[in-house]
Amino acid sequence: MPHTGSVNPTLDDxxxxxxxxxxxxxxxxxxxxxxxxxxxxxxxxxxxVTPKRHNVRFYPSAAAAQGAGFRACRRCRPDAVPGSAEWNLRADLVGRAMRLIGDGVVDREGVQGLAHRLGYSTRHLHRQLTEELGAGPAALARAQRAHTARILLQTTDLPVTETAFAAGFASVRQFNDTMREIYAQTPSALRARGTPRQEGPPGGVPLRLAHRGPYAAREVFSFLARRAIPGIEEVTGAPGARTYRRTLRLPYGTGIAEVQEPHRTARGWLACRLHLTDLRDLAAAVQRVRRLFDLDADPDAVAERLGADPALRPLVAARPGLRSPGAADADELAVRAVLGQQVTVAAATRLGxxxxxxxxxxxxxPDGALTHLFPEPAALADAEFPGVPEARRRTLRTVAAALADGxxxxxPGADRDDTGRRLLALRGVGPWTAGYVRMRALGxxxxxxPDDAGARRAxxxxxxxxxxxxxxxxxxxYALHHLWNKDS
Structure with missing residues (x-):
């Protein structure tokens, strides 16, 4: 069938x-x-086996299907699918809300906290989400908690009671009732069905992070390797078998993420292992790694549009599944974007x-070469920034102060247009820096x-x-990344 793209709301039954x-x-x-x-x-x-048409019902979200009384299939695990690329594309209330729910805001701050971040009433937010997704913010967050709990049950030895609270449930009873309702099994039975995988070093929480379509892993890992800052990031191994590792500052603690470069014949997922000081951070850590590796993209929709241009068609064909890497820490990315102004990538990593x-x-x-978390914005508002010209030091302090005071x-729920305007209003921040931050930090x-030298040459x-x-x-x-990769 023709691919209409995941952002097409007119797909009929x-x-x-x-x-x-x-x-x-x-x-x-x-x-x-x-x-x-x-x-x-x-x-x-x-x-x-495909069911008969008259027995099939369609739902826009897993939470909506759960709300209608259906339980998750044990064969295809629908709760583990890649997120819809629509939420990355859309800048409206629903798209912003879905990005924040994915980051665990409802679990940490409640529905009222989510609505406050978005600038709307809880009633309006609930109505908008229910109209489009068949479920409100609480139900959508509940579905995510259940998925997190299943991962913990099947990949760790954490006691069931601790699993409940680590996944974000308010009580063990709520946890038990939810898992029975969604999976038609008790937590103990789900644990018995688990088959923990041991890709990579032992310890931590092993995960398979799903993506749709082809994935240009070589280009993504090379992009991250060139920009890896010693102390917070490292890339080990030879191309084709590399491991990207980095530190994470998370809501409840800290973490280290390890992601393996898949073999070219592997399809559908990246192997990841998360080492967390507090397992309540699992959902947030997963989302940050997914954003960094752009795992919720729709490469078929991208290729369909970009491949229609005769100039880009050969580039698109040469690198199927090329991604636009995001950021594991948005504030960090903004500082790094300014730090890298008018210098080479290698020089920017040294300054970093x-x-x-x-x-x-x-x-x-410390974990091997990983020794630090990137500085928080408040710590940089008056920093000296060794090796940086004075004009850029002022810009860095200005940006750090703006991030620190809000x-x-x-x-993930920031209004991209408003954020772009606010960045450009800061002294020393030009269109390239604001655009780069918008592309990577805000996904x-x-x-x-247009003023990027590499893009102009291509x-x-x-x-x-x-x-x-x-x-x-x-x-x-994505077109910009194709241009940057033109001669690589």
Whole structure:
């Protein structure tokens, strides 16, 4: 069937059923289907026998299917699908809310806290989410808690009671009732079905982070390797078998994420291991790694749009599944963007290493080459920034102060247009820096940097003039990465 793209709201039930019949994994996470005769809901690519059309019901979210009384399929694990690329693309209330829910804001601050961050009443927020997703913010967060709990049950030896609170449940009873309702099994039974995998070093929480479509791992890992700042990041191993490791500052504690570069024949997931000082941070840590590696992208929709341009078509064909890496820490990315102004990538990493050594927060226990967390903005508002020219020092202090006092907010629910304007209002922040921050820190898939030297060289070589990027909307960030990779 033709791929309409995960951001197309006009997909009707006949097309959805066609996707289910063909087990089309491109639509995993875009919608879910349930079978009235079995009481089970699945992802579109479920390998089970396709049910008859009149027994199938379609839902826009796992939470909506759960709310209708269906339990998760044990074969296809629909709760583990990649998130919809729609939430990264959309800048409206629903898109912003979904990004914040994914980051665990409801578990930490409640629905009222979520609404306050977004600037709307809880009633209006609930109505908007229910209209589009068939479930309100509490139900959507509940579905995420259940998924987190299943991971902990099946990959760790954490006692069941501790698992309940680590996953964000308010009580053991609530935890037990939810797991029985969603999975039709007790937590103990779910644990017995677990098959923990041992990719990578022992310890931590091993995960398979799903993505849809092809994934250009070599380019992503190379992009991160070139920019890795000693002390907070490292990339080990040879190309094709590398491991990216970095420290994480999380709501309840700290963590270290390890992500393995998949073999070119591997499809569908990246192996990850999270070492957390507080397991309540699992959902937030997963979301930050997913954003960093751009795992919720829709590469087929991107290729369809960019490949329609004759100039970009060869680049798109040469690197299927090229991603636009985000950031594990948005405030860190903003500081690093300014630090790297008018210097090479290598020089920027050296400056970053000096900054980390001088102002970073040491880990309680260093882990190999990982010794620090990146400095918090408040610690940099009056920093000296060794090796940086005075004009850029002033800009760095200005940006750090704006991040520390909330003048500029870079959380997943931030309004991208408003944030862009606020960044540009800061002295020393120009369009390139604001755009780069918007692309990576806020995960905006539609950013183009016309003044970027690498992009200009590639456009000249392709014989493409100014304004060509208008045809690449809403995926211009991906077009930019194709241009940067043109000669690599």
């Amino acid at each position: 006949d097309l959805r059923y066609e996707a289910v019949s063909s087990r089309d994994a491109r639509f995993d996470g875009t919608f879910f289907f349930a079978v009235a005769t079995t009481g089970i809901y699945c992802r579109p690519s479920c390998p089970a 290493a000096r900054l980390v050594a001088a102002y970073g927060t040491p880990l309680a226990v 003048t500029v907010r870079l959380d 905006d898939p539609d950013v183009f940097l 456009l000249t070589a392709l014989g493409t003039g100014p304004g060509a990027d208008d045809a690449w909307r809403p995926w211009r960030s």
